[in-house]
Amino acid sequence: MQTIPVGLVGVTGYTGMELARILAVHPILKLTRATSRAEAGKPLKAIYPFLEGFPAGDVGISAPDAADLAGSCKLVFLAVPHGAAMDYAAELLAAGLKVVDLSADFRLLDAGIYADWYGLTHRHPQLLPEAVYGLPELYAERIKTAKLTANPGCYPTSVILGLAPALKNGLINIIDIIADSKSGASGAGRKAATGMLFCEVHDSFRAYNLGKHRHTPEIEQELGKLAGADITVSFNPHLLPIDRGILSTIYAKLTRPMPVEEVRAVYAAHYADKPWVRVLPVGKLPETRFVRGTMFCDIGLVVDPRTNRLIVVSAIDNLCRGASGQAVACANLMSGLPVDAGLNLAPMMP
Amino acid sequence: MQTIPVGLVGVTGYTGMELARILAVHPILKLTRATSRAEAGKPLKAIYPFLEGFPAGDVGISAPDAADLAGSCKLVFLAVPHGAAMDYAAELLAAGLKVVDLSADFRLLDAGIYADWYGLTHRHPQLLPEAVYGLPELYAERIKTAKLTANPGCYPTSVILGLAPALKNGLINIIDIIADSKSGASGAGRKAATGMLFCEVHDSFRAYNLGKHRHTPEIEQELGKLAGADITVSFNPHLLPIDRGILSTIYAKLTRPMPVEEVRAVYAAHYADKPWVRVLPVGKLPETRFVRGTMFCDIGLVVDPRTNRLIVVSAIDNLCRGASGQAVACANLMSGLPVDAGLNLAPMMP
Amino acid sequence: MQTIPVGLVGVTGYTGMELARILAVHPILKLTRATSRAEAGKPLKAIYPFLEGFPAGDVGISAPDAADLAGSCKLVFLAVPHGAAMDYAAELLAAGLKVVDLSADFRLLDAGIYADWYGLTHRHPQLLPEAVYGLPELYAERIKTAKLTANPGCYPTSVILGLAPALKNGLINIIDIIADSKSGASGAGRKAATGMLFCEVHDSFRAYNLGKHRHTPEIEQELGKLAGADITVSFNPHLLPIDRGILSTIYAKLTRPMPVEEVRAVYAAHYADKPWVRVLPVGKLPETRFVRGTMFCDIGLVVDPRTNRLIVVSAIDNLCRGASGQAVACANLMSGLPVDAGLNLAPMMP
Amino acid sequence: MQTIPVGLVGVTGYTGMELARILAVHPILKLTRATSRAEAGKPLKAIYPFLEGFPAGDVGISAPDAADLAGSCKLVFLAVPHGAAMDYAAELLAAGLKVVDLSADFRLLDAGIYADWYGLTHRHPQLLPEAVYGLPELYAERIKTAKLTANPGCYPTSVILGLAPALKNGLINIIDIIADSKSGASGAGRKAATGMLFCEVHDSFRAYNLGKHRHTPEIEQELGKLAGADITVSFNPHLLPIDRGILSTIYAKLTRPMPVEEVRAVYAAHYADKPWVRVLPVGKLPETRFVRGTMFCDIGLVVDPRTNRLIVVSAIDNLCRGASGQAVACANLMSGLPVDAGLNLAPMMP
Known part of the structure; x- marks a missing residue:
């Protein structure tokens, strides 16, 4: 099967790290872009030595750029803080990309409740109705056709x-x-x-x-x-x-x-x-x-x-099921793959 | 002030270990007997190397013997499992000792409830009315005159x-x-x-x-x-x-x-x-x-x-306040000492 | 590709557990027998709840039996203590099985040195010359044709x-x-x-x-x-x-x-x-x-x-590279598979 | 015995925290000043909740001031980084205080070696000959009469x-x-x-x-x-x-x-x-x-x-013997107290 190029915006946090771990051995989804303003210019393995030897480790970190992402990826994971994610999502969707947002920005259907709890006015409320809550057990069918999934909190x-x-x-x-x-x-x-x-x-x-x-x-x-x-x-x-x-x-x-x-x-x-x-x-x-x-x-x-x-x-x-693994499950569904592609993982014991 | 000799029946568990730690530097209560059938014959420091250099570490471990304890101590801590503690308590009280029992054997006023939850018939129910629940904030006055305190669970x-x-x-x-x-x-x-x-x-x-x-x-x-x-x-x-x-x-x-x-x-x-x-x-x-x-x-x-x-x-x-420290507080009160003798401890941070 | 049935003798230790973890998602080697006298009669998932949902978890634990293993497996991992492993190895080799021994019994070429350090007389010294030390970076070629590999210590x-x-x-x-x-x-x-x-x-x-x-x-x-x-x-x-x-x-x-x-x-x-x-x-x-x-x-x-x-x-x-993963690498080589079949694992971070 | 007032310059690190823990229950040395520019104005217990209930917890944090320290303390512990400590030491010594410096600034007799390893020119090399290396087993007699001790590294x-x-x-x-x-x-x-x-x-x-x-x-x-x-x-x-x-x-x-x-x-x-x-x-x-x-x-x-x-x-x-406890031992000796005043501590087990 052909691989599908994906991007990762915000690579330096634990959810970005976990996405890198999962995508490093994913059979279809291939990391081709990883962004971080602070670390731009380095290969991913320079900040994540555990990725030495994986092709994902050789991906160069770049500053986030919508046009570049649109030209090199089919789907982008947003692993940036809430408040910042909503603008990236809007821009990337406009550029034709599918987006899996790991932040809270598109989880709440009601922008008023979002404002109450997050202390922010939502700048893209028009996207809320089309965002699908990315919990596969509840919404697998809707996720398959979604352009934007809001990955659940842990x-x-x-x-x-x-x-x-x-x-x-x-x-x-x-x-x-x-x-x-x-x-x-x-x-x-x-x-x-x-x-x-x-x-x-x-x-x-x-x-x-x-x-x-x-x-x-x-x-x-x-x-x-x-x-x-x-x-x-x-x-x-x-x-x-x-x-x-x-x-x-x-x-x-x-x-x-x-x-x-x-x-x-x-x-x-x-x-x-x-x-x-x-x-x-x-x-x-x-x-x-x-x-x-x-x-x-x-x-x-x-x-x-x-x-x-x-x-x-x-x-x-919390990191795999509660964040990055679930994001990959959504990406799988949005890409026409089995939900568990690359996610048939055995628990690490002990 | 004169020291008061105390004994410890059941020294090999964590509550026994914690009693040894506290008594090692207690200004008045001095450990003179420590019992364990399995470890009898060794000095306490042989099983607890951290006590090297403290007089308590030189106490010889002996098999439990009521007459010996009565002849050498004023008060005994029972750090043995429930079920076993009740017999020790009865024997030691009869020998004239004060007893602080860290097990559950004398905590419940109702022997029927004890039987329901612990699956054991109480063999010394006559002692239940005289046992005082050893929580100083609730029962300090009664503990002062008690012969037997039932140390609360953690x-x-x-x-x-x-x-x-x-x-x-x-x-x-x-x-x-x-x-x-x-x-x-x-x-x-x-x-x-x-x-x-x-x-x-x-x-x-x-x-x-x-x-x-x-x-x-x-x-x-x-x-x-x-x-x-x-x-x-x-x-x-x-x-x-x-x-x-x-x-x-x-x-x-x-x-x-x-x-x-x-x-x-x-x-x-x-x-x-x-x-x-x-x-x-x-x-x-x-x-x-x-x-x-x-x-x-x-x-x-x-x-x-x-x-x-x-x-x-x-x-x-759980070990200090929830078990052995609380037992020492009770022993302090039962011995006419301030409740916090030897217990003015600063938290270990970090 | 067709699967290859393998057995695991001694499943209750950490090396057995780690073998189960790796084999649960191995694409070719399939666990068909798992032995433990103490746990015989249970499915593997009864002692390893983390295997629920994996076919390996449904393997029934049995008492070790050479004939049964020979009839159901191509290769057996020995995850039993040194001293015990040598007899199993001899018996299973005689029954025509390939053996990867995770114990120390076949690591030392000199039975006299084995006796000096392990305090045991080797009962099958005739097997020592044919055992290959299972470190792929040093002995990959010899491992490919080995009947018996001695998995290195961690x-x-x-x-x-x-x-x-x-x-x-x-x-x-x-x-x-x-x-x-x-x-x-x-x-x-x-x-x-x-x-x-x-x-x-x-x-x-x-x-x-x-x-x-x-x-x-x-x-x-x-x-x-x-x-x-x-x-x-x-x-x-x-x-x-x-x-x-x-x-x-x-x-x-x-x-x-x-x-x-x-x-x-x-x-x-x-x-x-x-x-x-x-x-x-x-x-x-x-x-x-x-x-x-x-x-x-x-x-x-x-x-x-x-x-x-x-x-x-x-x-x-120590468990993966130093024991069970290395054992699987040997089994891969002994089975004509790429050394890294089922072992292309990304580090768990954090 | 009368208490001796001491000060602590640099309270927010782990050595400052450990000094606070030890001094909180020291029988003679009493913390009367604690300094930190960042936390000035708060009581010590506001940043160290574990000190609630101890007089040391009520000490108000202030910005470091030599005159104030000299007016309120007999001895000062310096728990600030190397490079900064040397100036504090010089100033406090000049003000008539005894100083225990926990940094590296006065440990090396040779200012050239200090410069080589720490990349700094020593600004008070004239103090090096009078600083005593604060390891009691080696230098107890000299510490007793020292004005300045250089507390050893852990x-x-x-x-x-x-x-x-x-x-x-x-x-x-x-x-x-x-x-x-x-x-x-x-x-x-x-x-x-x-x-x-x-x-x-x-x-x-x-x-x-x-x-x-x-x-x-x-x-x-x-x-x-x-x-x-x-x-x-x-x-x-x-x-x-x-x-x-x-x-x-x-x-x-x-x-x-x-x-x-x-x-x-x-x-x-x-x-x-x-x-x-x-x-x-x-x-x-x-x-x-x-x-x-x-x-x-x-x-x-x-x-x-x-x-x-x-x-x-x-x-x-490393924190007690390797830093703050050793500093208190030095302070004890410099104050005419037994070396182990307030330091007869039983190991925390487990």
Whole structure:
């Protein structure tokens, strides 16, 4: 099969790094452009020595240029901060490129909600209706024909996949949902900051942004669509001293008492043809290491009869499934490839 | 001041190790006996090389013997598993010793609940009424005159201290309380087990025993006393890849909307004369590193107006505050010493 | 291309786990048998939940049986301890199978040296001459026709690749070579042992077996062959609090003063057609993360003119390159496949 | 006993943090001034929440001012970068204060060597003769009367203490000494830098500055004095993914074959009255965790008869023994206190 040239705008962060890792061995999508103003002029392997020996490592980093990207790529990944991504997207779409945006700029359908949570006025609201939320289990068909996909946030991926079957099938009340999520440190990005130094993170654990993390409206938007009703979620993130991985412990009230086996059957049926979502046997719980470096979302289910509560535990790799791997899955679909091209990855254990 | 000889039954686990660390530099309590059948005959420093140079390191390990302990100590710490501790306690009390039991054997007032959760019939239920729950902030006066203190579990310490002011002052509903707790690996004990090997824990995160951990009834007992009503809690533990530390994120519904400053004022007043509980300024959240190696319990408070929920984040060191340091605090009180003798420890940072 | 069925004897250790990880996505070699007496009767995914969804995960674990293996496989990997492996190898070879032995049983050509270092009399010394040392950069041609390959130890892989060009080209004295090696914890195996618990390894560092590690004679044998002379090496291992990775810092006296660029040119020429060995640019040093999960051996070179010493730093992944990946490379060659079939792996970063 | 007021210039780095930790519970030395231009105006606990509840936490951070320091302190710790420290020292000494400088500015007796390695012309060379190298085991008597002590570097502390008895007693050749040292990440300082982010350090290991680290001349100066001859050392540092701790593996040729017991006897005699140096029993090796948070230097000794080499393994806590604890020991001596006042610390285990 012929290869398809792709570009990567914003290569210096962890999502850019992870895209480089995945594309380095992708059978069809070939990295031909990588951009960064700060690192322009170097080959990619100069900043990522682990890419020595891969053709992707020899790609020269350039300053972002829409015409150049349009002339050399079919599709571009945007791994730049929100606020900056929207302008790149508009420009690249206008130049005829397909775009997978890893930022938050096109995830929220409502520009007003975007303004509320991100403190920015959206400069290209006309693009919002055509952006597809890039979660393959929910939107694979629409992604196939999309020009612009809005890659889901890492936390939302774990929470939405964890609750979709329960909400879709009316197993839980839509009020009082709490997601207590824990993420590895790569989720905080690669910007030099004292608070993210090794000695500040290692052998410690902390919560942050309780009740006000920017992934909240995105979770509520998608859960609301699944439930067919407005949903307010209590979403509460924490920082783990691990490189990769998100584990969300999600609490919800059952609409009626039911054995965990019944819940599991609903989940298993819902995800029957979605091989990346692994609904664990009753009695088993996910661990972030079991999904490390992959597209899997492992889901464990517990019913607590003392409180009539369903507890869903979902685990993903925040960088792969929660960001760059998912972006490649979208790019695969948008390019007419199988969703899992280049993504049939075995977890790194240990 | 004269020293007071104390003994330690069960020296090979992490709580025994932590007791040895604290007692090695305690100004009054002096370790004179340390027992372990498996290691009998060696000096303590042979199994704990870090004690070389401390008199405690020269204590010879012996097989446990009540008469010998009674002849050489005033007080004994029991750092043996539940089930085994109750017999030691009965024997040592009968021999005239004071006992601080770090196991669960005397924490639950109701032997039936003990049997339900621990699968054991209590063999010394007559001692339950005289055992004092060893949480100094709640029971300091009773601990001073106790012969037997039941040292609280690590998780319960974090949850009870985190909720006491709210329950005592009616700030929260007593239903729908959820404690999502995360503990460092030392909480799992020091027994050789594949699942606790470095490569199985490092760079991973997992939940376990959701809704059925044995610390649940202990939490419910003490919260119920504070609230003056029966309380059912959803308590859910997780395993962190850190050595020490517990952080509990506790969710409860406010009885009425109130600003977080008001909640904080209640907490600050409640703990005004309890220097080990540090109620953080509004906007600050605890981190396990800030309490590492100490008796502190740091408490952060968040009100989420979107869901009318109070979120309490409490952090302790599971080994020091959650086990051995708290045991020394009890021993201090039982020995007529200031509660913080030998426990004025600064957090190890980083 | 048709698949080739392979078996794995001894599946419960880290090398077995890593073989399972690699074979799960190998395009040609298909795992059809996995043996373990302790776990017989379960599917592989029952002990390795991360394999859920891969055909390899559905392989049933069985007790090892030569006839069964011979009937169902073309080649067998032995991931059992030294001492046990030699009998399996003899039996499986007799049954017509090809064997890749990951233990030390066939690495040393001299059964007397084996006896000295391993404290065991070799029970199948007649097989030693036909066993090929499975280091592809040195012995690819012989491996292609071998029935039995002795997979190199992890430390020796890092030291031999690090010194081969220097010794082959006479750059260094053959006396006074020191290898100060540091390995991740997976190198210690997966047996439950208190000393390898998370809390005993994490946030610590130690040396062990200085001057007497069993990998020493293997290193000396191969370095001696490269130099054409007997070599005595000071080999000194250390335990790192990481999952995977070996970094060896190797000290040797230059035979004559020379600039580092000259040394690098010799190394680059030596490894010109060996893509897995990446000789870094002058001024760059390897890091274990840059080779994580891969077959790469990264080599950094420093000349210290103050002491006329060459310092070679080599980094590999001890589990992949240092054990199971290298075993698969041998199996590839023995099966007529390209050496890198299924091994074109990008490093996991971060 | 009366307290002694001390000041800390440069509070925001890890050595400043560690000084704050130690001084927070020191019985005599009381922190009364803490300076940082960037954080001036805040109480110390605002930047170090772990100090909440300690009087030291209430000290207000101010901009450094010699007159103010002279009016409020008897002694000042300089925890600022080399180059900046020399001017502070000169100014504070002139104002009548005693100074403990944690930087490298006064460690080297020869301003020319300082210029060679640090690339700076010394601006106060007249102070070099009166500065005392602050290693208590070597210079306790001189430190007692010093106005200015130059606190040793972390690596030099581990190497000098590791070799002193061997050099003083002629056990080893003075040529061909190699120190392969490994340090925890706090040694790299607290400046925000991408390369020191959690995800860049955790689960990795690397060497750096091989043969050219700035601690080299300091090691050579002190080893040379001990040996009574010029010594050139090959000093080679590495970065460990741990918070604290240095372990140095030091290789030297024995001047004549001798059993390890004889070497150990020499070491034990040398350090007989130095309780912080613990010469381990033959067969035992140090681990960084056994000295965590303390002043101990643990030394393990191995003789490798195959190569006639002595291998010394020394372990310290780089922040406490290797920097701030040693500074407090010097301050104790300079203030007429026992060297171990406030430093009788038990290792944090685990």
